[in-house]
Amino acid sequence: MAYMETLPVLEGAKVIVIDEALDVMYAGTLIAGWLHAWKEKDPNYSIDLLSFSDPKVWYDNEPGPLTSKNIHLHDYYTLDVNEVAKKDLENLEHILKTVKLKPRNTIIVNCLSSLVLYAGLAKALRFIEKLSKQVSQLICIYRRDLVQKIPAIETLGTTYVKLEKFTGINSTNNLIYTARLVHRKLGGSITCQTEIIKQDSISYRINAEKIATANARKSEANESQPVKIESSFRIEMNAREMEQRDKTPLPYTLSTTNTSRIFYHPDDVDDIDEDDPDDDLCF
Numbered sequence: 001m002a003y004m005e006t007l008p009v010l011e012g013a014k015v016i017v018i019d020e021a022l023d024v025m026y027a028g029t030l031i032a033g034w035l036h037a038w039k040e041k042d043p044n045y046s047i048d049l050l051s052f053s054d055p056k057v058w059y060d061n062e063p064g065p066l067t068s069k070n071i072h073l074h075d076y077y078t079l080d081v082n083e084v085a086k087k088d089l090e091n092l093e094h095i096l097k098t099v100k101l102k103p104r105n106t107i108i109v110n111c112l113s114s115l116v117l118y119a120g121l122a123k124a125l126r127f128i129e130k131l132s133k134q135v136s137q138l139i140c141i142y143r144r145d146l147v148q149k150i151p152a153i154e155t156l157g158t159t160y161v162k163l164e165k166f167t168g169i170n171s172t173n174n175l176i177y178t179a180r181l182v183h184r185k186l187g188g189s190i191t192c193q194t195e196i197i198k199q200d201s202i203s204y205r206i207n208a209e210k211i212a213t214a215n216a217r218k219s220e221a222n223e224s225q226p227v228k229i230e231s232s233f234r235i236e237m238n239a240r241e242m243e244q245r246d247k248t249p250l251p252y253t254l255s256t257t258n259t260s261r262i263f264y265h266p267d268d269v270d271d272i273d274e275d276d277p278d279d280d281l282c283f
């Protein structure tokens with residue numbers, strides 16, 4: 001079963017980290033495809049896009065769905081030098097105060113790597129932690145080639161998606177890449193799988209297909225084979241032994257052909273005197 005098409009509306013997808021590289025920059029198109037899932041769930045959905053890596057004008061060239069009226073862009077890349085000291089950018093507290101966050105909103109941080117370069121790793125992660133507690137869903141775009149790898153980036157959120165190049169034949173009308181998914185469910189179980197993502201270049205609708213791994217194929221092959229029980233003695237039965245077992249009558253089964261009878265032979269010491277049946281008693 002593929003999950004990428006409706007991943008943001010999946011139960012437990014509270015904090016999603018999209019890990020992309022400079023040669024696989026499909027995070028924006030992936031989010032554009034997710035807009036269909038958000039719209040089907042709630043036509044009045046609202047998304048706040050916090051941009052730390054690109055100016056506002058750059059998004060004019062982004063996929064059309066990302067410029068819809070449901071997405072509110074906040075440009076933190078373009079800064080007024082005279083306002084830097086007033087906004088206390090180092091602590092990033094002004095963002096939590098100025099952005100009109102709603103409990104049911106989805107927040108997209110683009111990108112976490114630029115935020116780390118700007119504020120430092122500790123402050124950036126602290127900001128992400130505070131932000132995730134104020135909104136219903138947080139999506140962080142992480143570019144692994146831009147900064148030194150963030151330790152344990154796979155465990156930063158509830159869901160981790162690593163985008164990689166597709167090594168097969170590419171289609172001219174579709175965007176094709178692979179996504180390695182790690183999703184932690186509310187019950188504690190973890191889903192790990194790799195999917196091929198195909199997106200239409202116009203509508204950006206997602207068509208995902210799960211890739212069967214070598215371990216999964218090996219597990220299926222083992223399940224199809226009968227389990228051989230190893231023991232110090234033979235426990236299998238051949239056809240002749242099974243036939244003999246079926247023909248052997250069991251003593252506790254009820255026979256419908258014969259009626260049961262009791263055969264009694266009197267003993268020498270039996271008291272069969274009907275006149276005085278208790279004359280053999282000592283009293």
